[in-house]
Amino acid sequence: MLSIKGLRANVGDKEILHGLDLEIGAGEIHAIMGPNGSGKSTLAHVLSGRDGYTVTAGSAELNGVNLLALEPEQRAHLGLFLAFQYPVELPGVNNTYFLKAALNAIRRARGESEYDAVAFMRLMKEKLRVLHLDESLLKRPVNFGFSGGEKKRNEIFQMALLEPKLAILDETDSGLDIDALRIVADGVNACRSPERSMMVVTHYQRLLDYIQPDYVHVLAHGQIIRSGGKELALELEERGYGWIEQVTEVAA
Numbered sequence: 579m580l581s582i583k584g585l586r587a588n589v590g591d592k593e594i595l596h597g598l599d600l601e602i603g604a605g606e607i608h609a610i611m612g613p614n615g616s617g618k619s620t621l622a623h624v625l626s627g628r629d630g631y632t633v634t635a636g637s638a639e640l641n642g643v644n645l646l647a648l649e650p651e652q653r654a655h656l657g658l659f660l661a662f663q664y665p666v667e668l669p670g671v672n673n674t675y676f677l678k679a680a681l682n683a684i685r686r687a688r689g690e691s692e693y694d695a696v697a698f699m700r701l702m703k704e705k706l707r708v709l710h711l712d713e714s715l716l717k718r719p720v721n722f723g724f725s726g727g728e729k730k731r732n733e734i735f736q737m738a739l740l741e742p743k744l745a746i747l748d749e750t751d752s753g754l755d756i757d758a759l760r761i762v763a764d765g766v767n768a769c770r771s772p773e774r775s776m777m778v779v780t781h782y783q784r785l786l787d788y789i790q791p792d793y794v795h796v797l798a799h800g801q802i803i804r805s806g807g808k809e810l811a812l813e814l815e816e817r818g819y820g821w822i823e824q825v826t827e828v829a830a
C-alpha cells in the first residue's frame with residue numbers, strides 16, 4: 579500500500595528526515611513512536627504534501643503511484659487522509675458543508691456519483707453514532723471553538739466519512755480523556771478494513787491497548803531505527819528513549 583524508500587526532507591535548509599524507509603501493507607496498522615522532535619509530524623506532513631517541506635531524495639508511493647509528484651488534493655483523491663496533531667479551525671466554514679464538499683470531491687475524482695443531501699445525512703448519522711459526536715457540532719464552523727477532544731473526534735469522524743485507503747493519525751490520542759480515548763479508538767477500529775491501512779503516530783503505549791497495531795516503529799533523528807510488534811511499545815514505555823543515543827552513537 580505505502581512504500582517509502584530513502585526519504586530525505588528539509589524544513590527550510592534544515593534536513594529533518596534523513597533517509598527514512600517504511601513499508602505498510604494493505605489492511606495493516608503501523609504505530610510510529612519516538613522522542614519529541616524526531617520527525618514524526620514532518621513525515622506525516624511530507625506525505626500529505628503540506629507546504630514548507632522539501633523532499634530532497636527518496637520516494638513515497640501509494641499503491642504504486644508516486645505521491646511526491648502530486649498536489650495535496652490529488653493525494654486525498656488517491657485515498658490519503660491526515661488527521662492533524664493540531665486540527666485546523668475554519669471559522670465561517672460550516673462543518674457539514676465542508677464534509678459534504680470534501681466527500682463529493684473525492685467521489686467525483688474516483689468517478690463515483692455524488693451524495694445528495696438525503697443520502698449524505700443518512701451516512702453522517704450512521705458515522706456519528708460510532709463516534710458519539712454531538713450532532714450540534716456539525717452545524718458549527720469546522721473545529722471552531724471545539725474542545726481539544728471534540729476536535730480529535732471530528733478528525734476521526736472525517737476519516738470515517740471519507741473512507742481513505744491510507745489514514746495517518748498524528749497524535750490523535752493527545753489531549754483525550756479516558757472515555758474519549760476509547761470512543762476515538764472504537765471509531766478507528768470501526769474503520770479497519772483489509773483495504774485500509776493506517777499509520778498511527780503516538781507517544782503512549784496506552785492507545786495501542788485499544789488500537790492493536792501490526793507493527794511498531796521507532797523514529798529517531800529522522801530515521802526508523804527499530805521495528806517490532808506490539809511488545810516494542812511496551813519496551814519503550816519501560817525503558818524510555820535514552821538508549822537511542824547509544825544506538826545512534828554506535829551507528830555513527
Ligand SMILES: Nc1ncnc2c1ncn2[C@@H]1O[C@H](COP(=O)(O)OP(=O)(O)OP(=O)(O)O)[C@@H](O)[C@H]1O
Nearest residue numbers: 589590594612613614615616617618619620621630
Ligand atoms: N516549520 C518548521 N520550521 C522550523 N523547524 C521545524 C518546522 N517544522 C518542524 N521543524 C523541526 O523539525 C524537527 C522535527 O519536528 P516534528 O514536529 O516532525 O517532530 P515530532 O517527532 O512530531 O515531535 P513531537 O513528538 O514533539 O510532536 C523539530 O526539531 C522541529 O523543531
